[in-house]
Amino acid sequence: HNIPSTLLILSRIIAAGEPMSQQQQFNADALQATINSLPDNLVNEATLRLAEVSGTATPKQKLEVLEEQEELIEDEDEQEKKKKKNEEAAAAAAAATAIEEPTASESKPEAKAAQKSEKQ
Numbered sequence: 001h002n003i004p005s006t007l008l009i010l011s012r013i014i015a016a017g018e019p020m021s022q023q024q025q026f027n028a029d030a031l032q033a034t035i036n037s038l039p040d041n042l043v044n045e046a047t048l049r050l051a052e053v054s055g056t057a058t059p060k061q062k063l064e065v066l067e068e069q070e071e072l073i074e075d076e077d078e079q080e081k082k083k084k085k086n087e088e089a090a091a092a093a094a095a096a097t098a099i100e101e102p103t104a105s106e107s108k109p110e111a112k113a114a115q116k117s118e119k120q
Helices: 005-017 021-035 041-055 059-099 103-120
Strands: none
Touching: 041 059
16 A cells, blocks of 8 residues: 555556546446436436536527426425325314223213113
């Protein structure tokens, strides 16, 4: 590990000029597969950011990315509303069940009162 940094840099430069080995080709293919598996909106946003940095971004690209982001926000809002609605329905059902089924301590006084009224 006492290799001079200039020697390491030179070895990288020489290696860059050589044809790709099978391992390097595999890595390139794996990278391409990973990029292809990314969601389109993420790829479009990254492409826009690169275009903005290089100064080649078009208003059409910006509009498309903004529209995609807006759709994602709307979808997320809908999911939140459905989740909240389901939680409220579950809470209402639980409350209704709790009212219909009195606990043991609640049912004893009622049973005693019913027995007293029957005896009289």
